[in-house]
Amino acid sequence: MRQKVILAMLALAAVLLLPNLYVISMLPDEMRQGQIFRIIFFHVPAAASAMIGSAVALVASVLFLLTKNFRYDALAVAVTEVGLAFLAVNLVTGSIWARVIWGVWWAWDARLTSALICWVLYAGYLILRQALEEPTQRATFAAVYSIFAFTDVPIVYFSIRWWRTLHPQPVFFSKTGSFPPDWGRAFMINMLAVFLLYAALTMIRLRQEETQREIDYLRRTVHAI
Amino acid sequence: MSDAAVDCAGVWKFYGDYPALRNITFQVPPGRCLALIGRNGAGKTTLLRILAGFSKPGKGQARIFGHEPRDTETRRRIGFIGHGIAVYDELSALENLRLFARLYRLPEPERAAREWLERTGLERVRDGLVREFSRGMRQRLAVARAFLHGPSVLLLDEPFTALDDRAVAVLQRVLRDALAAGCTVIMSTHQLREAMELATDVVLINRGRIAFHGERTEEMVSDPGWVYSRYGES
Amino acid sequence: MSDAAVDCAGVWKFYGDYPALRNITFQVPPGRCLALIGRNGAGKTTLLRILAGFSKPGKGQARIFGHEPRDTETRRRIGFIGHGIAVYDELSALENLRLFARLYRLPEPERAAREWLERTGLERVRDGLVREFSRGMRQRLAVARAFLHGPSVLLLDEPFTALDDRAVAVLQRVLRDALAAGCTVIMSTHQLREAMELATDVVLINRGRIAFHGERTEEMVSDPGWVYSRYGES
Amino acid sequence: MRFLRQVMVVTAKDLRAEMRTKEAINASFAFALVVLLLLSFAFDPTEETTRDISGGLLWIVFTFAGTLVLNRSFARELPNDCLDALIAAPVPGAALFLGKGLANFVLILAVELVALPVFGIFYNVRWTRQFWPLMLVLVLGTWGLTSIGTVFSALTVNIRLREVMLPLLVYPVLIPMLLGAMRLSALLVAGQEVTGDETVWFKLLFGFDIIFTSLSLVLMDTVLLG
Amino acid sequence: MRFLRQVMVVTAKDLRAEMRTKEAINASFAFALVVLLLLSFAFDPTEETTRDISGGLLWIVFTFAGTLVLNRSFARELPNDCLDALIAAPVPGAALFLGKGLANFVLILAVELVALPVFGIFYNVRWTRQFWPLMLVLVLGTWGLTSIGTVFSALTVNIRLREVMLPLLVYPVLIPMLLGAMRLSALLVAGQEVTGDETVWFKLLFGFDIIFTSLSLVLMDTVLLG
Ligand code: HEM
């Protein structure tokens, strides 16, 4: 059942994504930035899904602390791990974009920096998990850390409003944003596809986590002479 | 149920998915002394830590006089000696006891501290830093710390390990006094002889399950291995 | 002197100005089993560590078969079990033994490792990481490590502490085999009963001095506290 | 009242134990000196530009040195399983957090106050011109560091790689706050006033302190009981 | 031959244990990243002047991150009193030193080689222009750090405040060598060749490595037996 849901999600993502790639490639170049502007179709969805992932991780962590149900712990890890990959995609695409537009791979502006810190924070989450052996303690401490780590996510989001950044101001979901309608449609479809991919990967990871726990259990039972 | 000093009802404890304790149920009426025995890794330490409120059971509940062990008022009624002595190396014996007397909000911290220094034979070195104490003296201080606030339930994890004969004697005397005063004692141990002398009841844990629970019999005193050979796995 | 397996000649050890060992002199002929007893802080661990070559005596000298314990060739003849198990948590049981077999330059590291896994009943879990072992399994591995290179002098510091009956049995069996094969054993302990069963000689240390040294008598087996009450300080 | 008294008992215990050996504070101060030295080699401190970055430098040193004190905070409870006794006592987690946090705060602030004049001499900076605002930044920044650090010290106390994990986890969480403290310190050390746009950094410091302190108070019981 | 084989056995053990958990190397790398971040805030790296000090910055990061690996080196032997078993085995101190030293060297170098491109991106430096000379500096500097660090790691392993004492003792000893490595790296990262007067720094690095390695080989037995 689970398997089928995952497959269906992956298939749907592919169905959405593949034709859309063609649509995107047919769109006219952006006025000032040219070709490279197309990277936004991946840059932003990656960031958005990673941020939503952080929020889910936060909720799962709080729920774990409240219920001590390991399901939530598994969800938190899965979502964080996949989110880390997506955030990496955001960072790399952004970096490439920056190289083309600004001529450098990296600039220390608030958006870029806070996004990088966010990545480091959630990487720290995984390292912390690795360092703790006792599963209950691992889950509890990781959950506490995840709550603290989340304090950076609003900063990532609002950084472009709070500080004057090199990074462009919002173009979607804001009154000042100017985006041609056909671009908007293609963009939304891409967004949806990336979200689906994110969810599917999370579910795969979740299954792995559960299998791992089962293996751990069996091995411990064998070892307890 | 209500009048048991320690009540363990269907307690499970999981390390991950591995059940270190499986459905442990037993009660100890006030004034009894329970010896908790079992092989390495049976789950004795885990159980004692749950009873003391240091960790929470996965399922089931542990109750001390009908209350959660983590309740503030219940915590005052528990005395615990674990593997470590749980006193500070950098403080003197008196300072250590005074600290705990204050944390337990005893009415007269200073007097309680001095009284227990005397009862454990440490008043001569009360201003010496624990760092400079020998192992025997440390263990005495640990006993003083655990008894300081007049607990009515004592949870002791292998209290006789690595102690010399004299330190064992001090501990046994204090424990006898406590039992006489109506305290309830649960202690885990591998040194069956010392334990059987004091115990009134015995619980044998086998891979997280209770394999035997009953009164201590004369048989056990004369042949401490008896329980194992009778109820332990082969 | 020359043919003693272990020879301790006027050994002193100072911690700062405090003499933890004072003029310790004794010899152990090959094939004997010496029980080293004494109260907490008497100096047992200190003495064993000097014999094993981990620390140097302040005055006097310790000799193993007439050589310095630190000589490379002498080190191969010594097996030591201390408070720690001295195997690596991150390696598997087999990897641990193979590592030590290589460090001792045994001709066939792999075979020696497997043989001792079998003799201590660990071959079933040979690829499990030590981290996941229970306390009893760990201690068995420690025994395997100490015996792996076929030492002829065994130095054991409280080997029975916190072991369950079965682990004690394994250790006692291996020790009996070693004694039968002509090994010399020195072990410190507070668990007099287990020790007296094996011992052929007894040394009682009292505040860093030898208070008694002699053969083990029947008296000691039937009443393990006897030496203390006879020769220990009151 | 009771709560406060228990907080004070814990603080007093930590401070007294530390004063007996002075190990954490000595080491922390020595470390601050060594880092100050090391950095002064890396960045020639005589140049004008380097003086501009003095705010950043200062907080780098404070954070590194402070981490040592924080590391010690719960590690101090390890040797004889003292943590068990502390948890067993009828003291709420929040009181423990505040007690230990206060002790850490005092110790770190002490190190900072000694390191500051040394820094002034090494880097040839007249840092006293805006003394009180600078102290305010110091107090706010240090409390932020302390509050997160104390919780994380409890989180990492049982980890084998404690000494690494603590800075690893604390620094990224701290960075936004440190940024504020650095910016403000750079201004104040240079003798300038904090006006206009820059006051937002003060708000950020306050905001962080409040968020972190409340999170810590709520989560401490969970952390201690695992 | 025998000696070399024992060195390899020790190295292999350390590397295998590390690869099982990857804790020191992960933590060390993450720490390097965090320090890089922290420093980039303190010293605005977009300015031209700051780019000149990149050599210094690089070695600060390497030293801090390396210390973590070194700290772990003998601390790894603590948990079950493994050090006793190692000392008891018929292995000379020099073999132990070289074995552990090599393992540390490999680990630290790995961290550095990963940190270097990251540094290049963050600080916008094209560091590959003098690739091989830079590698030489890296190897020489890292071996200096490793050889001193390994001995001091053995020295400090039984101290309660180990994690602090190690950097405290190592950094001051290292400073002359670091100075050379910093200067050379700054030049090479900026794409310049090392000529004339500056070659003296290479000699200094070589000299340091030789002196410290021989001192360590001789002293290791003494250190281990206390
Ligand atoms: C490594 C560098 C970069 C990082 C880490 C980064 C990060 C982010 C993040 C986290 C978002 C937020 C997505 C959301 O609001 O849901 C975002 C959006 C965006 N980024 Fe980047 N970015 C980087 C470089 C760039 C560059 C160089 C450009 C173009 C010059 C760019 C253009 C945009 C645009 C146009 C948006 C959409 C803004 C909005 O509607 O909110 N980014 N980026």
Ligand SMILES: Nc1ncnc2c1ncn2[C@@H]1O[C@H](COP(=O)(O)OP(=O)(O)OP(=O)(O)O)[C@@H](O)[C@H]1O
């Ligand atoms: N922190 C932990 N993480 C994972 N497993 C644990 C942990 N603590 C204990 N266990 C496991 O739980 C089981 C019970 O351990 P426990 O320490 O309670 O045994 P014990 O009866 O006290 O043994 P011993 O006589 O050796 O002290 C063991 O199998 C052990 O491996």
Ligand SMILES: Nc1ncnc2c1ncn2[C@@H]1O[C@H](COP(=O)(O)OP(=O)(O)OP(=O)(O)O)[C@@H](O)[C@H]1O
């Ligand atoms: N590292 C040390 N520094 C200072 N004093 C020490 C040190 N190690 C041991 N001592 C002192 O030396 C004496 C002998 O200690 P040792 O550990 O040898 O005793 P023991 O006989 O093994 O005792 P136990 O039965 O408790 O293990 C004790 O008084 C102890 O305080």
Ligand SMILES: [Mg+2]
């Ligand atoms: Mg136990």
Ligand SMILES: [Mg+2]
């Ligand atoms: Mg001893």
